[in-house]
Amino acid sequence: MSESEASLPLIAVTAAVGAIVLLFTLLCSVFRREKPTQEENDKDKQTANAVSEKSNSNKKVKPVTKSIKKPAHIPFTHEWLSCTLKGHSSRIVSLDFSPNGKYLITASEDRALMLWSVKEFRQKEHKYIRGNVEFDSATHIAFSPDSRALVASLANENAVRIFRLGKKDDGSHNVTISGAVTFPQKHKHDIIGVGISSSGKWIMTCSGDTTILIWDLKGEILTTIDTHQVNNSCGKVSPCGRFVASSGFTSDVKAWEVHFDKSGTFSKVKRAFELKGHLAGVYDFDFNNDSRRMASVSKDGTWKVWDTDVRYDMGQDPKLLCSGQVSNPGPALVALSPDGRTVAVGVDTSIAFWDAANGQQDQFLENVHADSMSCLKFDISGRYLVCSGGKHVHALHNVTGYRATVAELEEKLRTASGPGMKERLKQQVSEAREALENILSPSKDSP
Structure with a gap:
């Protein structure tokens, strides 16, 4: 075996070892680059969560209210x-x-x-x-x-x-x-x-x-x-x-x-x-x-x-x-x-x-x-x-008008002098009082 032929295996082994070392170096470099990036991502997520929590804490929480229906209007009733x-x-x-x-x-x-x-x-x-x-x-x-x-x-x-x-x-x-x-x-x-x-x-x-x-x-x-x-x-x-x-x-x-x-x-x-x-x-x-x-x-x-x-x-x-x-x-x-x-x-x-x-x-x-x-x-x-x-x-x-009319007629009756005037005023007072009574105390047959 010649000297050149004996050196070929050695060169191959050396190349293979060098390739392995180079590959290992590249893998370590990639790992080192990915690790900080992952850490940065984790930090970004933590920061975002903190900001979100702070934002949510500043928001006014709207109370849950039940819709209240306006009570139905009771039809108006009155003697008037x-x-x-x-x-x-x-x-x-x-x-x-x-x-x-x-x-x-x-x-x-x-x-x-x-x-x-x-x-x-x-x-x-x-x-x-x-x-x-x-x-x-x-x-x-x-x-x-x-x-x-x-x-x-x-x-x-x-x-x-x-x-x-x-x-x-x-x-x-x-x-x-x-x-x-x-x-x-x-x-x-x-x-x-x-x-x-x-x-x-x-x-x-x-x-x-x-x-x-x-x-x-x-x-x-x-x-x-x-x-x-x-x-x-x-x-x-x-x-x-x-x-x-x-x-x-x-x-x-x-x-x-x-x-x-x-x-x-x-x-x-x-x-x-x-x-x-x-x-x-x-x-x-x-x-x-x-x-x-x-x-x-x-x-x-x-x-x-x-x-x-x-x-x-x-x-x-x-x-x-x-x-x-x-x-x-x-x-x-x-x-x-x-x-x-x-x-x-x-x-x-x-x-x-x-x-x-x-x-x-x-x-x-x-x-x-x-x-x-x-x-x-x-x-x-x-x-x-x-x-x-x-x-x-x-x-x-x-x-109110009927009551005011009665009061005014009664005042005139007190100061009236002639019998004819008094009689007319008495009749007017009677009619006004009757009309007022019919409103405030209607008969059962009236609507």
Whole structure:
């Protein structure tokens, strides 16, 4: 064997050993690199878990609460309640009595107008005649002086529409309600009040800014009034047909007199008087039937009754007759009976009856409606106060008015001199007491 042949196995062995050493070195290097990476991953996981725990600890844990259902409203019952009118499927937003005393009209968000008979208020059944407001719904409504037409403001169009009350052609004498004419849109803000004068010569619309528009019956604007009250909260026409008044953000109620000349042509609108005495904005106000008395309710938590039978053209201001505190805070409604003897103040779902002669509270009714009241108004005779809340209307007997009438007649009887006068007063006292007794102690046969 030669020397070169003997060295070949040695070289092979040496190469094999070197390869093994190199492989071992590479494996150790890889292991060293993977180990720190695994440790870093473990550290990252620990850091992430710590951050997550800290984040979860900072989060407010929402308590698990069970949904509480609002208790069902218990239907209102009271000895003063004459009836409840049901028929609308949505919230009632406005109502008015016809000047002839026969009807009550209600307007609802269900796009319906419903006409009710006042003489059925003491009956078990209450029928109504329905009219539809096409493509819109009425927000405020008022009867015309002849009780044959209605003036309504529209929700979507923000305009005025005249509705006619007619009779069917079938000879059944059933009344129909149909839209006749729509005035052009003129208000830039939502209309918050409508009215028509007792003379039938002009129509008033009041919007939520500071604008009052006086229209003729053809839809032409006669004049525009700027109330300067920052914004209007209420606008009404007096029952005597002479005044238009408004209240708003300021603490007063402003009244203007609408003048026509002898030929019946519109002349001007002139500032008449202001009710000054509240300390904050006035929510609502109302007139009695001859406009010699007014009532107002304010954000300052008070209601007031005013003598407006003054010589305002000579600079005389209305006189404050009495005042009282509103039972609950919040937006309020006020209604003054036609004879001026009763003041009703509605807040949320409660109504307080006050004697306007002495300012004493006579009755406080709670939970009259399931929802906040939207309307409060006496009928033409003063026998009923109607209030709407939600889909229903309640007609309440004006017991406070009967009691005030009895007290006033008894006072007159004490001072009466002639026998004829005394006899008439005794008869009137007897009739008033009998009417009051029938309300508070109805017979078993009565509804």
